[in-house]
Amino acid sequence: MKTNRLFLLLGICLAMGIACTKSTASDDETDGNWVERSTLDGSARSFAVAFTIGSYGYIGTGLDGNNQLLSDFWRYDPNTNSWTQVASMPRGRHSAVGFAIGDKGYVGTGTDGLNNYYKDFYAYNPATNSWTQKADFAGAARSRAVGFAVGSKGYITCGWDGTYFKDMYAYNPATDSWDTEISLGGDKRVGAMSFVYNDEAYIVGGTNSSGQAATDFWKFSPSSDTWTKLNTISTVSDEDFDDDYTDIVRTNGVAFVIGDRGFITTGQRVDNGSYVNKTWCYNFATDRWTRKTPYESSRASRRGAVAFTVDGRAFVGTGINTGSPFDNFDEFLPADTYEEND
Template sequence: MKNFSLRAGRFLTLALLLIGLGLSSCKKDSTSTTVTGNWTAGNSFPGVTRSGAVTFVINGIAYVGTGNDVSSTRLRDFYAFDPSKGSWTQMTPLPSSAPARYLAAAFSANNKGYVGTGYAQDGTYLSDFWQFDPATPTVTTTTSTTGTTTTTTTLGTWTRIQDFPLTTTGTGRRGAVAGSVNNVGYVGCGFGGNYEKDMYRYNASSNSWTDIGFPGNKRVNAAAFTLNNVLYMGFGTNNAVTDTQFWAYDPSANTWTQKRNLANVSNSTESYDYSGVARTQTAAFAVNSLGYVAVGNNGSNLLTCYEYDPTADSWTLKNPFTGSARSLPVAFGIGNLGYVGLGSTGSTPFDDFWKFDPNAAQQ
């Protein structure tokens, strides 16, 4: 009996030791991954507060404009942001022949910016498209009734290009998604009375649009970023339901590839929950061959931020946005930083802008 008790005691001690080591190992695993990403407030946007604006980047300078202000007035003004100086400069607005707009689409290619489609003040779904050349200033000279001459120089010139193709019901659209790969622009999806599922490529040399198709779901207010010469696109809503499909388009092969769904998946080979990534009206940008989405809406406005690794086809949680939760912001990546700003919460639009360092700890 004594030997049995001794053996039992040793077994119990060994079992407790193994359990303790196991618990220690689990605890270590749960804390071994440090969430990174530092958000810092930058210089506010100098125009009026707004949401649903657009942005494009040319030679390290971001251009931001259009949108909807606090009184739901559509806008056509534009500003340039130089991250090396942290300063904003007012640029030439869209011309008077171009309706002020909200939820337009924009991209850059060959040192030009392109803005089009959107939602006009009178509720028209727009199809016109405009090219912006930042290198060409506009000089206006006016003479008053008293003989005083005033010369005003504004920066950049707008030129109308071929209209974007109409939807199957003959309308323009709002909330389209846009991006560029190797100096070629792509625009598609959106809403023009019906939800759309298409994608068009713009050929600047022939000033024409070519339908390249899109195999995914219909959607509006989607988002995109470009990584390693591949356009990644997803998010948005289809009939008020947040879409969970995420797609990659490789122009060199002219192929679409569906990536992991932004959903909770559990099967015999893997188990993960990416449902927190899914959202609409989000900020999307790329920094150093990785993609990011932040804020947006999935039933309520969000603060969360995720990083996408195209090699692993995986999403990693980053530190949350430290400004106010919002939807319909603008975002861009320049150098090693991402930038997110504008947008709205309910009927309150913002003019703040935030810098994001993906690899730094939150200060």
């Protein structure tokens, strides 16, 4: 048992006349730095979508401070730290999904917040700065689903329309068609997070169909059409590595990849509704998580934010706390040492 091992360790330390403490993930809380970047030129918002095409990040849709649906879209250039407005989507929404396949961005599903759920699906072409409606999503209309792209296809799974889902469908832009895929191996859920690495997708967190925090963690491999269960994000083993894993658990957070590591940050606890600023780093090679510098409290913990990565640089912004939504963006520098409020 973990407790017995800890007592034995403390006893050995006392017998040797030295001071020692059990190492925890908190040792890493100064690894990584958050740096303020240009505020979004458009309205502050929550539950927007984001994707990356080439050397630009894109963000759009969402819910403004007056609970009005947004359809506008913005392009971020990391090299100039500036925003440019691009063509708006044909219909506003929030809690949709967005991803990019090749040189186009795709947005679909979502809700108007009045118990109307969407399954329409659109492609954005930056070359013509225009949106084209595509084949409707093949599953049930839903909000707060998970969307990601692997290779030449996009995928949508999980979500909610009053009931919970874990079915999955793949979109093929070459044929403008959807195919049914193998369902997520674990719990149905809403508000989960996903990231993609080496042509495999990872789904973590969210709220399951029992209204509890989803702690199962899964990897999807399109090449074999299989789901693989990874280490649970809770303290379940007799080893030390997962002692603080309950800090990873959240819903409506964001996820991104920098280099050979995955990251999650922001979001909200399922058990008490409190907001989360803890940042965790996932090692794909070892299936282990390490805590990193939290999203800075001066910029406020939040849920319903967005994240995108451009040329190996990750940006997190928008979202909402208990009051008004946000329009700020920050870049996370995982190799830098933490410096307060820079």
